[in-house]
Amino acid sequence: MRLSRYFLPVLKETPSEATIASHQYMLRAGMIKQNSAGIYSWLPLGLKVLRKIENVVREEQNKAGAVEMLMPTIQSADLWKETGRYDAYGPEMLRITDRGDREMLYGPTNEDMITDIFRSYVKSYKDLPQLLYHIQWKFRDERRPRFGVMRGREFLMKDTYSFDISEEEARRSYYKMFVAYLNTFERLGLKAIPVKADPGPIGGDLTHEFVILAETGESEVFCHKALLEMDAPGVVDFESDLSGHVDKRRALYAATDETHDEAEFAKIPEADRMTARGIEVGHIFYFGDKYSKPMGAKVMGPDNKEHLAMMGSYGVGVSRLVGGIIEASHDEDGIIWPKSVAPFGAGIVNLKTGNAEADAACENLYEQLIAAGVDPLYDDRDDRGGVKFGRMDLIGLPYQITVGPRGLKNGVVEVKDRSTGEKQELAPDTAIAMISDAFKGL
């Protein structure tokens, strides 16, 4: 993309309403614009990141055997009345009356609807397990929306729902999602810790939050340091027994302030204890027949008897992750995108737009990077160098290639690695090869 043809409205000043880094940088870098409290437009740069995160989440769901569908944003209140949630859900639910005076709502989550879909079609254990997901906008009418996309009202969530014939089978679905989440967050460049969550009245051990570490995190995290050192499982056969991957993590203490047990934590050798702030980016939850029972979602079992579907749900905050990644990865100059979600792979800074040699060298780099699949952003605008460098640092592309007449005389361009700040003078072809190599296999 040529910057002269792009829509990238970078702000010089930090808007006063933004108090945390991700909110400030997303506004300044022209990624989002607030339309109403907690409701944002995703400007082109922001949307690119959002879609990249969404795609990583999608690919890892597909690898785990989950099947994508899409439920609507507007739901009838009827299903929520069947499960008793219509009255139970607080003022966070956006309630709507349509022109026919029917009670509707903007879905904050989809357990009721997916259970209705399931009971409409699935009648036999032979069609189980089912793992269905969608990536759809949700609305929660927060009393105090804040921190930009971290706690917005309209937000993008991936929610998966599992249906099994028994709790034992449901545990297998749960483990699939557990492993898929570890892989998802690793691909996003994040270290996510699975933390046991409060199961509430349902009880049991099958509920975890996935928390990433960041100073601005909303909760306190307490865990064994070894959890931070474990690599994600990576390529696995999702039909195989996945308990090893789950158990070795569950054996180590991890809790948020909500579930923390000081006495248990104290049993860990002091050098292995870690306390930090964290941001919840995923939540997985087994809830058995909580919805299938009131809604009568049953299948015929191999014993020729009807069984209630045993269910779980598995959420990832896709739009929240955009902010979460920035909280975890930025410096005083701006954002530092992990390569897997960077809106562009590299920026090309033309130090002398209008100079024939500089223009030609930039065009050549631009075309070759596109051919190499790197997706560059070419700053072909007629601004001062300082403005261009500041903008590139702010938007945080992994590499910046600076092209000027002086370097070109020596046959080189300057390549800066945004995350380390390291600069190298390289021949243009070497620069292209180095950068395209860095994106291989992402």
Added chain:
Amino acid sequence: MRLSRYFLPVLKETPSEATIASHQYMLRAGMIKQNSAGIYSWLPLGLKVLRKIENVVREEQNKAGAVEMLMPTIQSADLWKETGRYDAYGPEMLRITDRGDREMLYGPTNEDMITDIFRSYVKSYKDLPQLLYHIQWKFRDERRPRFGVMRGREFLMKDTYSFDISEEEARRSYYKMFVAYLNTFERLGLKAIPVKADPGPIGGDLTHEFVILAETGESEVFCHKALLEMDAPGVVDFESDLSGHVDKRRALYAATDETHDEAEFAKIPEADRMTARGIEVGHIFYFGDKYSKPMGAKVMGPDNKEHLAMMGSYGVGVSRLVGGIIEASHDEDGIIWPKSVAPFGAGIVNLKTGNAEADAACENLYEQLIAAGVDPLYDDRDDRGGVKFGRMDLIGLPYQITVGPRGLKNGVVEVKDRSTGEKQELAPDTAIAMISDAFKGL
């Protein structure tokens, strides 16, 4: 995808509420499920088609230089009050009150919001033209939602907005979209006719509907037959003068019953006249300063004076197109997908699941088709052949490969072309080569 692991709830009976082919087939083929009147879930097969159409629309917008962003579904009423549309818009607008008693609405369209975004950031003619689009769910509270996704309440639309310094420049943006639409519909396997639309109080010649022909179309179309024979422009330089492509079409009569002029139509030689039913799938519209004036969206011109932005909007009904394509392409057995939007490229029918040779041959075809990029659906279920064939015909994949022990003894499988019904016996490798060739360059 293996059918045994997919969620494809095919119905035997045609639901009584569905009166037109696309609605019937989308329900029967397990593409959609109605959740409330005019509100649908997109089941996995339906979502795949929706996303493919969306991607074709997106790619053609990008080629034309439009830049993608994403505005939210929920809007504040404030902007609509600025333009006077909040009171003018009828009961089709879904009005919402949030927990803070603020007037909100579910966006039926986005002129007001995009104009607000534009005025917040763009101040100089140097940053023009701007062509911004998004692909987002809209809501129109139709009094009588019907025909499935053809006239739903929650629907997916691509809407582009152009901002220029003058009407003359705006015409260039309009032409870009005109050409992009011709290319878009051709790639979708549709013959779309640009028909002059009623400009209403704004007047002028810059408003067209794009109409595809189908017996169930909502409007009558009258046009010169030559319009049906013109190929889309294909690869063009969108910065060049595009008027040739537009003018040669505008020179030929085309109207719907709303704008039809019998006397003008009668001037066409009788053999060249065509009358048919049509479905509107796109609408492009230049409206000058209709929104920029009340909202004060101005830029500084080269003359150092302020100029109101001259705007146009350009819509494609993405979810409606799923139905539109089926209306234009089906037979008594089911859907016939154009290759560019087919949910899977080919179906593999195992006539004898459990037979070692048939299973092995199917697995081999399945893996090789995936490697060739065809994305097959492998029917590995234990159903009768008749059930399998009926299902494949219903869901309408371009090719069906039938594998049975008898054919395998002769070293062949049977390949059926869904659109022609033609069947050939081919060696498996030949079948793979033939099918993957057919998808090259799509």
